[in-house]
Amino acid sequence: MSRPIVAIVGRPNVGKSTLFNALAGQQISIVKDTPGVTRDRIYADVTWLDMQFTLIDTGGIEPESSDLILSSMRQQAQMAIDTADVIMFITDVRQGLVDADFKVADMLRRSHKPVILVVNKVDNFEKLMPDVYEFYNLGIGDPVPVSAASRLGLGDMLDEVAKYFSKDNTQEEEDDRPKIAVVGKPNVGKSSLVNKLVGEDRVIVSNIAGTTRDAIDTPVKYHGKEYVFIDTAGLRRKSKIKEDLERYSIIRTVAAVERADVVVLLIDATEGVTEQDSKIAGIAHERGKGMIIAVNKWDAIPKNDKTIYKFTDEIREKLAFMPYAELLFISALTGQRLNRLYETIDAVIENHAMRVGTGVLNEILSEAVAMKQPPSDKGKRLRLYYITQVSVKPPTFVIFINSKELTHFSYTRYIENKIREAFGFKGTPLRFIYRERKEKE
Template identity: 40%
Template sequence: VDVKEGLTPMDEDVADLLRKTPKKVLLVANKVDNTQRANDHAEFYSLGLGEIYCISAINGSGTGDLLDELVRDFEVEEEEENIDTDLPKIAVVGRPNVGKSSMINALIGQDRNIVTNISGTTRDSLLTRYNLFGFDFMIVDTAGVRKKGKVFEDVEFYSVMRSIRSIESSDVCILMLDASQGLESQDLNLFSLIQRNNKGVVIVVNKWDLIEKDTNTSKDFEARIRERIAPFDDVPIIFTSVINKQRIFKVLETAKMVYESRTQQISTSRLNEEVLPIVKEENPPPSYKGKHIKIKYVMQLKTAYPQFVFYCNLPQYIREPYRRYVENRMREIYNFHGVPITLYFREK
């Protein structure tokens, strides 16, 4: 009701209807902007709807008490399923309108996430448990991330922040691209963010059905992507059409493979048996100013993603090209495709 206008016949007619309903009714008097109007609400008690909550929508006074009363009778709904925090967490990220929500809807077989042609439809990060066909993990639909200069609304700003937090808390990220637009600078920014947080990554090129193809179209497209993301180019790339449900199951299989590779623990004996011959006999570190570098043994650290320590006599002389060579060989041996790994060289 409007304190400024006072009690009207229309208020009385609506109150007559509301008194007949079995549901709880809150009587709210708006435009109580000052102490003088605070005393003008008493006439509304004649409506017979109980206590009156005086608020001012323009400055927000009184809205806290109203909100407390409003949520008092809300039922706390149980989650559909008990969310197991130990389950793998896979975040689907990308620019707006590349098909992230459509992908998740196609996977779970229901329209859980709203899909429109309007960029920015998804505002929050939506968590869904997927436990079909031998898979069991949490999949997160995130809001599309645009360049900072194109974000003008506060709502979109916080949506982007939640998307970034989803990346930080995930195990594997599915980075979705629009095949008709290719790999753009914002995609590279997201890829860099995933890399800095040491998350597993799978690149999914969606809307592949819109591209005119010849014999080498996919190979050329993949080569251009790997060239742009170098030197971190050991990443699975899958071409899909969500609307045709083409290769979407392969996306799950690849994400699961990346997660298993990211969480594998390799015993010290196995590492020294398989990696040590490479760095000691096959291709040892190049000498520096006549000083020979001897690597004695290697072990894996117990961390969230694969990190390895190589103990040697002169770690300060290990150069970046050799470090990258060892990393690439380990990727080949242990199938670390799409998985970040870190190598440390320490003195022993």
């Protein structure tokens, strides 16, 4: 199930980043060890009680003049409205209500998205409550007092946010058509690809407020089977600042990837793999999605018999953290190999949801251990007792062992490769969880 997306919006210096960091904590996901994934702290996965959501910090640039602040805030608000399920509007009790707050509140109210009004820097609830009540004037509901710096009131605030979760997710559950997010840098041909698959030029969604993100879902029928393509090209933002645009496209990507089963990362053959490409690939990898790398504009490349190998090596090297990804060379312009794209999507969806019997897994495990000894430290050796698959999308395995300290990612990768040799699992990441069991058991 896709996680709800919660976006933080607010003027400069109201404490957005402090709040973001307080909620994101240091448990920024496990993929730290993954070489090649750079992390921009634009988004983080947050767990509150039994709920998980993705938190997005929309603000980046802090302009000087008040007109610029307003236009930058409008952009942030629009970004949040386009992508988030719930919006957290952060204000500052010390600065009080400001003109820009009213203007942004108007936009948010018209979006009909759930908005939580957060009043930050309330270090003393008794003394500052009269100042908090002033924020009722914004007309977007009850202000929730917090202090991000002292971590006060965060629980109550998250309770308010969480009230909006379960309602929205029920509708998405019934739709079991495969969802494919088409992601990549701007101008790499995402819309052309979706248009080619649909077979007609579909309307680009206009960027008026209230355009829902669902409007860029395109259902496509192929050989009697229906697929839904989620296109992140949708809204073209006019932004003078490159960072703003990049931030915007990353946030759009997180939102699309969150809802997809399979991610198709388009890479421009004329440019090769860029840093932005590996950032986007990292988002899909962390979220455990099925993965296809499609090299677009392949028709525009002068080729000899070695071109495809050279390109393949470059991609595998630069995106070394996802060796499982399927690789295709296509042209959205000419339609070259697009039929292969559907075959690959079908295969990846099947692998992403594949279950393997416990008996067979344990045969593979004991064979693997017999062929290559597990690592040891100070005379103590890692022992792997038992393996079982606990979930799918992505396939996730629990291995019972004697000591977590002795595990090493290279040995995990060795086990993973053995499982892949037996079952393929092409196009999908695999997750491994270690559980300790004492020798006596």
